[in-house]
Amino acid sequence: MDYAKYKDLAKNILDSTYTVILTGAGMSTESGVADFRSKDGIWAKYDPMKVASIDALKNDYDNFHAFYVLRSNTKVQREPHIGHKILAKWENEGHIKSIITQNVDNFHNEAGSKNVYPIHGSITEFRCSECDEKTSKESFINKTPCEKCGGNLRPGIVLFGESLPIRVLENAIYEVEKADLVIIIGTSLSVYPAANLHSHTKGKVVYINDENTAKKRIDIFIEGKAGKVLLKVDEYIDEIKALRV
Ligand code: OAD
Ligand code: ZN
Numbered sequence: 001m002d003y004a005k006y007k008d009l010a011k012n013i014l015d016s017t018y019t020v021i022l023t024g025a026g027m028s029t030e031s032g033v034a035d036f037r038s039k040d041g042i043w044a045k046y047d048p049m050k051v052a053s054i055d056a057l058k059n060d061y062d063n064f065h066a067f068y069v070l071r072s073n074t075k076v077q078r079e080p081h082i083g084h085k086i087l088a089k090w091e092n093e094g095h096i097k098s099i100i101t102q103n104v105d106n107f108h109n110e111a112g113s114k115n116v117y118p119i120h121g122s123i124t125e126f127r128c129s130e131c132d133e134k135t136s137k138e139s140f141i142n143k144t145p146c147e148k149c150g151g152n153l154r155p156g157i158v159l160f161g162e163s164l165p166i167r168v169l170e171n172a173i174y175e176v177e178k179a180d181l182v183i184i185i186g187t188s189l190s191v192y193p194a195a196n197l198h199s200h201t202k203g204k205v206v207y208i209n210d211e212n213t214a215k216k217r218i219d220i221f222i223e224g225k226a227g228k229v230l231l232k233v234d235e236y237i238d239e240i241k242a243l244r245v
Contacts, residue, residue: 005222006229009183009206010236014244016181016204019096021087022197023226026186026209028105030081030227033074037188054161057129061152068155069141072123080111083185083227086234088112095237097179100172102187102194104157117172119164119194125156164193176200186226188213 013019025035036043050056051067088111090096098115099108104123108116126140127133130151135144140153158164176182180203189195190213198205199216207218208229214221222229 002222002224003232005220006232007236007240009220009222010233010240012181012204012206013090013095013183013233014237014240016179018179018203019090019181019183020175020179020201021096021099022176022182022184022187022194023099023101023103023108024185024187024189024194025103026188027083027101027226028078028103028107029186030083030225031078031105031107033078033105035186035188037190048160052160054159057152057154057159064154065140065143065152068123072137072141072155075105075123078105078107080107081227083230084108084111084113086230089234090237091115096183098175100175100194100197102191104155117168117175119158119168119172121155121157121165123155123157126153127156128152129154169193172197173200179203181206183208184214184218185209185230189215 029035035041046067051063056064084107087099091113098117099113100117100119101108102120104120106122106124126135126137128135128146128149128151131146131149133146133148135153146153176197177200179201182198182201182203182205184198184207186209196216204219205217206220206222207214208222208224208226210223210225212221
């Protein structure tokens with residue numbers, strides 16, 4: 001493990017005035033939720049176009065529905081891990097300003113983070129795919145047609161072939177523009193626009209991942225597991241703070 005880099009990151013966090021975090025599926029694997037593009041990732045077992053696309057929703061609802069019932073059930077059996085909790089603590093202590101996440105699992109909020117921008121939506125919200133009427137998870141799981149218009153129900157996440165929620169995305173870009181430190185955690189940086197968000201900062205970009213798949217500018221790469229790295233960086237933050245008082 002590269003402790004010098006961890007310590008450096010701790011110093012950078014303490015010295016920055018506006019730190020923004022960007023997370024992906026690798027942030028949740030230590031909670032027991034598979035990521036998408038690793039060897040055992042979700043897209044190794046499923047074709048995203050067949051289960052997670054606007055086309056699947058419209059033309060193959062049974063497959064679409066079965067996939068998201070599974071995803072929703074997996075999510076409710078899992079919990080945020082120590083890394084999510086450290087990020088919530090850092091926000092609370094004023095070390096970071098916000099979290100932009102591609103994850104739909106709501107773990108950052110459940111861990112106590114407040115300023116979260118879920119650019120790919122949330123699997124804890126459900127609505128009608130025709131009239132957008134809000135509905136419950138139970139109605140979706142039971143495949144009940146929309147009470148208002150009879151349409152098929154869907155989770156409130158962004159599907160392949162759909163645009164990102166514009167307000168959330170604009171706010172996320174604004175956050176990165178203001179940032180003097182962006183810390184990217186657990187994403188292969190292969191899905192746009194998330195993969196390009198950090199290009200909006202004039203500040204430093206740190207990338208924590210278990211493999212380096214970044215194509216765009218990264219200033220510091222830290223190889224490791226999200227939860228483990230964050231725990232160690234948090235220890236260094238406490239150490240440095242104690243010395244500075
Ligand atoms: P990916 O599965 O593409 O990338 C996850 C990255 O995290 C990989 O590079 C893993 O090696 C790494 N990783 C896994 N576990 C880790 C850990 N414990 N610590 C550090 N790194 C770890 O997931 P995303 O980049 O989030 O879109 O994928 C982006 C989007 O593609 C998702 O939001 C989803 C998917 O299709 C939608 O659902 C709209
Ligand atoms: Zn409806």
